[in-house]
Amino acid sequence: MDLSALILADSRFPGGGHVHSGGLEEVVSRKLVDSVRDLPGFLSGRLRTAGFLAAVFAAASAHAAVDGGNWSLLDSELDARTPSLAQREASRAQGRGTARAGRIAWPSPVLEALLAETPRPHHSIVLGALVGVAGGSPHDAAMAAAYLSVSGPASAAVRLLGLDPFAVNAVVARLDLASVCAEAAAVAGDDPASLPSPGSPALDLFAEAHARHHQEEVRLFAS
Template structure:
């Protein structure tokens, strides 16, 4: 049986604050880079191979840390910071981690979460995901799959609101990502030292994240990121 924690965290009903983040999609829509389901599929695939891979790898590593076999939390936190060059992306990750932490502490109270918060009171979201899956007895692969799925499900949901797309077509676009998601999970779940975790760059996502912060101050936006 799979980890209930991984399923719960991936559920849109989990009160983790993910609904206020678009994963860069809002800025992409504003720039005319995503206009329909076809563009959305390409955007999601690119995000999955870059930011999604990083998140999945760190979620998998966090399971090992939660079980006392991986890198200390401050090391993982610093390594993920180093792989997230845009301040806006780091802030979004920590905001989601902090929001999810509140619900996680109620559902999975554990000294593991106390240790994670001791490293940083606003933990990165992938580390929170991996810690919770580890507490629940789940595997690194389950945590990686959860984090990878969240990297695309949030933007997909945002696309329905931003572009008025057919939710059935958007859901089909997410399902079509299965081969990419499986490859990302396979790459992310392999054990390795923290300094050898994947670090694919996504300069366009980074630049759009920074631009979104500026535009969010200047005009009303639906999403924080």
């Protein structure tokens, strides 16, 4: 895995990911997840839906950073595959933070072109572009995006429920990230309009509910 992808997947990277739970806070508030035994189902489902979608577009963006691509088209295609407004806003907030930090770490005319076309890019778009700019492969970008899709909720589970971090990380280690990333990297060069479109209506509904509750009461996470 390329160093840039490792840095971007690190929870210490100042991209703002630490304020997002990937839907877990809403799920916990509904008592649908309350112990380590509940995590594999939630994380596996998230990996195969939202995580796979993020991995696909991160891989496509890494490909576009090297071979050229239409950033606004990539961004709009991901937007169309994200029906929840709350999820779109969370993705763009993370994208903005990642772009700000990435501009300093990996300055590049490719990144400037992306931000000129899409001033508020989705997170996986800018993540993939940064990996590509730094010399990483579409597979590296997919791995970073897929890992972030489950590591964020896993970390949130520790904070929200006081779970054993060793047990939680063991759940993450057993997830099948390899096949998700291989599938995502295999379509990196395809027409953006034909890229996969996995859906998760439950995550969409939880995201919208969390956004409403976040306005009514103090929540630990923004999403």
